Amino acid sequence: MMTLTGLAARSAWSRRYNLLLMVLAIALSTALLLGVERVRHQLRVSFSQSVSGTDLVVGARASPVQLVLATVFRLGGVQHDMSWDSAQRIAAHPLVAWTIPVSLGDSHRGFPVLATSAEYFRHFRYGDQRALELAQGKPFQAVFEAVLGAEVARRLHYRVGDRIVLSHGDTDGPLAGHHDHADKPFVVTGILAPTGTPVDRTVHIRLDGMEAIHLDWQAGTPMPGLSIPPDQVGKFSLVPEHVTGVLVGLKLRSRVFALQRDIAGDAREPLMAVLPGVALGELWQIVSIGEKGLLLMSALIVVVGLAGLASSILAALGERRRELAVLRAVGARPMDLLVLLAMEGILLMLAGTLAGYLLLTALSIALAPWLEASLGMALPVAWPHASELPLLAAIIAAGAIASLLPAWRAYRLSLHDGLTPST
Structure with a gap:
């Protein structure tokens, strides 16, 4: 057997x-599979960690998923706003450590505008309890100042000091420009670092800024004959009457259900308090079709790679018939040939899988700055995690099975067939 192994090694050399090309094809398939799997995993992590450290999301009583979509993902809207008085009562509750009021409804060139308070920059967390960081400038301080998410600034080419005009509602089409607050522009004072969350796609302003641009509006349209210039808005009350919702952090997280009951039982206004993790879990079930699509793509990548491996070995088998016959002539049994070719396929899969992992690692390191800056996401450089190990084992096992077909053909080749091949 050692002699046969030596002969097989010389044949491989x-x-x-050709074998290098096979290994390269397997490496590319493995790198694509692991890359898709890691992107899928990162998307799920990014989705579930769009907000962290927030114990409750409070809003008017309606659909919990709808409330989370609006307040966390800035998608859609809520049926009813909650009153500012209720937001103040929640902030003063003895179990509450901090609150972040949020108000939505306006937009800027297709990006949502979020009106909030300075508490947003102090207490909002995403990912693994990561705080928001400013890549440039500083948080808003005056009424007509704005802080942009990373994607807003990148796609619209804004810098600190630029002036922007907000639009009433989410108008971004033929009606854009007809619902602009052009008389009250905002100055960009800061640009946030990428987070990989909806924060990147958001224009942040103060709550009183949202009130100021609507002083001379009624029922969604400007009031005829009335125009309040920016330098005169200070003469009016800019305290909001309503907000979309409130993000709440508790002093003791163990009291979350007690506060949830208190809010739900408040007779002054019908409110609900939603656990973000529970609502995000329900929401992921709705959008998980995209995850299933990525899984299907991964499976197709593996099938293509294995088909290439089997076809390459089968194509090479026709050229090796005389070589296999010589091995038979020097004493190799048909079973020995089957084992040798199967081992060759397995070794090719092992080498290709290892090369694919190293290739993905190198790409992750090389592309990390670009991925972080452009998408707010990075492929982690780490040992294969638990969900990837079954995939790697399946690749190697499938490669071994794929190599059995050419090995079986070699097993059935007769000595005479190899020495006198047909032309």
């Missing part, structure tokens, strides 16, 4: 360029 004589075919090293």
Whole structure:
């Protein structure tokens, strides 16, 4: 057997360029599979960690998923706003450590505008309890100042000091420009670092800024004959009457259900308090079709790679019939040939899988700055995690099975067939 192994090794060396191409094809398939799997995992993590450290999301009683979509993902809207008085009562509750009021409804060139308070920059967390960081400038301080998410600034080419005009509602089409607050522009004072969350796609302003641009509006349209210039808005009350919702952090997280009951039982206004993790879990079930699509793509990548492996070995088998016959002539049994070719396929899969992992690692390191800056996401450089190990094992096992077909053909080749091949 050792003699046969040595002969097989010499044969492999004589075919090293073809085998190298096979290993490269397997490496690319493995790198694509692991890359898609890690992107899928990162998308799920990014989705579930769009907000962290927030114990409750409070809003008017309606759909919990709808409330989370609006307050966390800035998508859609809520049926009813909650009153500012209720937001103040929640902030003063003895179990509450901090609150972040949020008000939505306006937009800027297709990006949502979020009106909030300075508490947003102090207490909002995403990912693994990561705080928001400013890549440039500083948080808003005056009424007509804005802080942009990373994607807003990148796609619209804004810098600190630029002036922007907000639009009433989410108008971004033929009606854009007809619902602008052009008489009250905002100055960009800061640009946030990428987070990979909806924060990147958001224009942040103060609550009183949202009130100021609507002083001379009624029922969604400007009031005829009335125009209040920016330098005169201070003469009016800019305290909001309503907000979309409130993000709440508790002093003791163990009291979350007690506060939830208190809010739900408040007779002054019908409110609900939603656990973000529970609502995000329900929401993921709705959008998980995209995850299933990525899984299907991963499976197709593996099938293509294995088909390439089997076809390459089968194509090479026709050229090796005389070589296999010589091995038979020096004493190799048909079973020995089957084992040798199967081992060759397995070794090719092992080498290709290892090369694919190293290739993905190198790409992750090289592309990390670009991915972080452009998408707010990075492929982690780490040992294969638990969900990837079954995939790697399945690749190697499938490669071994794929190599059995050419090995079986070699097993059935007769000595005479190899020495006198047909032309």
